[in-house]
Amino acid sequence: MENQNILSADKVIHDLLPQKFGLRGKLWTATLIIICLIGAYAYFLQLKNGLVVTNMGDYASWGIYISNFVFFVAISLVGSLITAIFRLSDVKWRTPLTRISEMIAVSAITFASLIIIVDMGRPERLVNLFTHGRLQSPIMWDVIVIGTYFCISLFLLYITLLPDLRIMIKAKEMIGKPFARLYRWLGSYWKGTEAQEKIRNRSITILCIIIIPVAFCIHTVTSWLFATTYRPGWDSTNFGAYFVSGAFLVGAGGVVVAMYVFRHVYKLEEYITEMHFEKMGRILVMLALLYLYFNVNEYLVPAFKMKKPEEVHLTELFTGEFAPLFWFAIFIGMIIPIIIMLFKKGRKPLPMFIAAVMVVIGAWFKRYLIVTPTLLHPFLPKHDAPERYSHYFPSWQEWAIAMGSLAGALLIITLLARIFPVISIYKTLTDENENAQK
Amino acid sequence: MEKKDTSRRDFLITGLVASVAVGCSDKNPFATDAEQQVTMSGEKVKLLSADGEIIEIDKAFLKPVPEMPHVSNSEERRGIVGKKFVMVIDLSRCKNLKKCQQACNHAHFVPDAQNWIKIHPMQDADHSAPYWQPTTCMHCDEPPCVKVCPVDATFKRQDGIVLIDSDRCVGCRFCMAACPYSTRVFNWEKPELPVEVEKKHYSCETSIPQKKGTVGKCDFCPDMVRKGELPHCVSACPNGVFFFGDMYEDSVTNGTETFRFSDLIRDKAGYRLMEDLGTKPSVYYLPPVNRNFKFEDGLKIEEEAKSKS
Numbered sequence: 031m032e033n034q035n036i037l038s039a040d041k042v043i044h045d046l047l048p049q050k051f052g053l054r055g056k057l058w059t060a061t062l063i064i065i066c067l068i069g070a071y072a073y074f075l076q077l078k079n080g081l082v083v084t085n086m087g088d089y090a091s092w093g094i095y096i097s098n099f100v101f102f103v104a105i106s107l108v109g110s111l112i113t114a115i116f117r118l119s120d121v122k123w124r125t126p127l128t129r130i131s132e133m134i135a136v137s138a139i140t141f142a143s144l145i146i147i148v149d150m151g152r153p154e155r156l157v158n159l160f161t162h163g164r165l166q167s168p169i170m171w172d173v174i175v176i177g178t179y180f181c182i183s184l185f186l187l188y189i190t191l192l193p194d195l196r197i198m199i200k201a202k203e204m205i206g207k208p209f210a211r212l213y214r215w216l217g218s219y220w221k222g223t224e225a226q227e228k229i230r231n232r233s234i235t236i237l238c239i240i241i242i243p244v245a246f247c248i249h250t251v252t253s254w255l256f257a258t259t260y261r262p263g264w265d266s267t268n269f270g271a272y273f274v275s276g277a278f279l280v281g282a283g284g285v286v287v288a289m290y291v292f293r294h295v296y297k298l299e300e301y302i303t304e305m306h307f308e309k310m311g312r313i314l315v316m317l318a319l320l321y322l323y324f325n326v327n328e329y330l331v332p333a334f335k336m337k338k339p340e341e342v343h344l345t346e347l348f349t350g351e352f353a354p355l356f357w358f359a360i361f362i363g364m365i366i367p368i369i370i371m372l373f374k375k376g377r378k379p380l381p382m383f384i385a386a387v388m389v390v391i392g393a394w395f396k397r398y399l400i401v402t403p404t405l406l407h408p409f410l411p412k413h414d415a416p417e418r419y420s421h422y423f424p425s426w427q428e429w430a431i432a433m434g435s436l437a438g439a440l441l442i443i444t445l446l447a448r449i450f451p452v453i454s455i456y457k458t459l460t461d462e463n464e465n466a467q468k
Numbered sequence: 469m470e471k472k473d474t475s476r477r478d479f480l481i482t483g484l485v486a487s488v489a490v491g492c493s494d495k496n497p498f499a500t501d502a503e504q505q506v507t508m509s510g511e512k513v514k515l516l517s518a519d520g521e522i523i524e525i526d527k528a529f530l531k532p533v534p535e536m537p538h539v540s541n542s543e544e545r546r547g548i549v550g551k552k553f554v555m556v557i558d559l560s561r562c563k564n565l566k567k568c569q570q571a572c573n574h575a576h577f578v579p580d581a582q583n584w585i586k587i588h589p590m591q592d593a594d595h596s597a598p599y600w601q602p603t604t605c606m607h608c609d610e611p612p613c614v615k616v617c618p619v620d621a622t623f624k625r626q627d628g629i630v631l632i633d634s635d636r637c638v639g640c641r642f643c644m645a646a647c648p649y650s651t652r653v654f655n656w657e658k659p660e661l662p663v664e665v666e667k668k669h670y671s672c673e674t675s676i677p678q679k680k681g682t683v684g685k686c687d688f689c690p691d692m693v694r695k696g697e698l699p700h701c702v703s704a705c706p707n708g709v710f711f712f713g714d715m716y717e718d719s720v721t722n723g724t725e726t727f728r729f730s731d732l733i734r735d736k737a738g739y740r741l742m743e744d745l746g747t748k749p750s751v752y753y754l755p756p757v758n759r760n761f762k763f764e765d766g767l768k769i770e771e772e773a774k775s776k777s
Contacts, residue, residue, distance in 0.1 A: 080655070088654055152639045153638075162636060413589065
């Protein structure tokens with residue numbers, strides 16, 4: 031690290047070991063659990079009565095479950111950005127960010143797989159995907175790449191955790207008993223010998239290399255769920271790149287939010303420094319500009335031609351029913367954060383936090399705008415179907431389930447942060463040693 | 469999932485065993501109470517046996533034979549060999565009477581919120597004349613729905629018909645997003661069906677009973693076609709809008725008139741919907757020229773239907 035005094039090893043271990051929740055932490059966890067339970071109850075109702083509890087209809091046959099799924103897949107991409115891309119390009123300041131981004135990736139991809147099951151009319155037939163699966167369906171591609179990405183993310187989190195597990199097993203008395211058995215079960219075989227280190231380093235390098243194409247695949251394939259259809263707004267050759275760029279943006283935004291929160295709650299100011307916000311700010315601006323560029327492509331080019339089916343769709347987005355949400359997503363999700371972070375003062379922790387929250391919220395609504403309006407603008411007239419099918423606004427059950435899944439993802443991150451160090455102790459110590467030797 | 473319906477074949481075999489047993493002993497352990505309670509009416513009926521003999525039995529033994537699912541799932545998936553079904557819809561004859569829709573809904577027990585046949589009011593350009601367009605499933609030769617189905621629950625048969633297997637559908641609704649004709653509907657809740665329909669053996673060809681959490685659509689009535697009859701919409705339309713037939717035989721009929729398919733399409737400038745998408749529908753339309761009815765007639769029917777509901 032460039033600007034810091036050298037920290038002593040004891041201090042680093044003491045600062046970074048998982049800490050017990052204070053009152054705030056307990057309240058936060060309890061709130062998340064309550065939201066999850068409400069979501070679980072709503073899902074119980076859905077299982078009992080069928081998807082009729084949602085406000086989806088034969089036109090808007092996909093709703094916020096699917097947009098939430100796309101959001102989760104998007105945010106999970108950050109694991110590959112921070113860990114793999116930074117590692118392979120040897121970005122020195124990545125150390126305090128990698129663990130956080132891996133935790134986000136694992137929890138997001140877990141909930142992506144869960145929420146897609148929630149959307150199924152017959153979840154108990156999930157096994158049909160394996161007994162009757164057909165490779166030509168983009169859904170099968172998604173099942174395969176998401177499964178792969180989940181495994182790689184989990185391995186990355188686990189393998190980078192091994193030396194820390196050893197430190198935590200040693201520091202038993204400092205963190206107390208509750209998780210000692212878990213640590214031993216997970217990592218008691220890890221002795222940190224030279225041979226083990228060698229295998230570990232090679233494994234991480236291999237995982238980092240394969241996670242990049244797989245990460246591109248998960249979001250490209252997810253975009254193909256839409257782009258392989260004929261519908262206006264989806265029928266685009268631009269969709270893969272558009273989705274991947276948006277995913278990197280929301281993922282990086284998510285990491286900045288988490289950085290800020292952990293920095294404050296765990297008092298990590300000496301580890302996650304202003305320099306990290308400054309650098310992440312630059313990356314975020316670049317990613318937001320990139321996503322904005324793809325948005326211009328995605329909306330301006332069809333709007334220039336205004337083909338008949340596109341015309342209805344685009345006017346509804348620009349000036350019609352969806353206009354408030356559309357411009358909200360464009361401005362809050364991209365333009366305002368870009369303006370904030372272009373300035374040096376805007377890349378300080380607090381403004382960065384605000385900008386990143388805007389990015390994440392904007393991104394959530396952006397996914398909604400990608401999924402639903404298109405379905406409400408079919409080629410043939412919306413006729414001989416119930417009037418309620420011509421509009422879509424999620425029912426309370428849908429909101430409860432969607433919010434429950436978001437809370438669930440946050441809960442996993444919270445619990446992971448309670449059990450494991452949010453910053454790699456081992457890597458921090460190694461970095462400190464390197465700095466000391468210089 | 470629900471295989472409550474123990475196969476009828478098993479039932480028949482049990483019955484056969486039972487009847488053999490009748491010959492062996494006076495007291496038949498297999499026969500059900502109902503069978504034993506037959507009281508002779510004394511009235512005899514003459515029947516032709518399978519061997520060609522004329523036999524006489526008591527009228528009390530006459531029972532309707534239950535309709536059997538004589539087609540297995542794999543046969544349903546294969547389709548009727550040597551056929552290629554095609555439909556022609558003559559737009560000049562349609563006045564939005566909705567008889568096709570009613571017959572279809574009735575025959576398939578389509579839930580209230582759904583219509584497998586939709587009759588769209590169409591207007592191609594600002595100053596062109598509006599017309600009514602009945603829309604069934606297009607049974608495309610390049611079906612986008614079949615391409616995207618992850619579990620082969622919707623499939624294309626040899627005879628050109630696209631069907632849904634509701635026993636396999638996982639309810640992901642990708643096919644609904646993929647279909648540009650918005651022909652597919654979803655059973656968001658458990659369909660309200662008469663008990664006897666609900667108990668019926670599910671068949672992809674009859675499409676009944678519909679099941680919660682699965683997709684439904686127009687099936688070209690292959691069960692009727694197997695019996696040598698026309699789909700319900702075709703026979704229900706008093707104006708003869710729908711023609712149905714076999715492309716290989718090159719003939720289509722609406723029940724009263726029969727045309728050579730290729731002549732009809734050539735002479736009346738038949739076309740298919742959204743040809744540019746490359747889906748290759750099996751449903752052809754004849755343009756709304758020299759119309760039998762005014763467009764406004766259909767609007768009146770529409771309003772009447774609305775005020776009723």
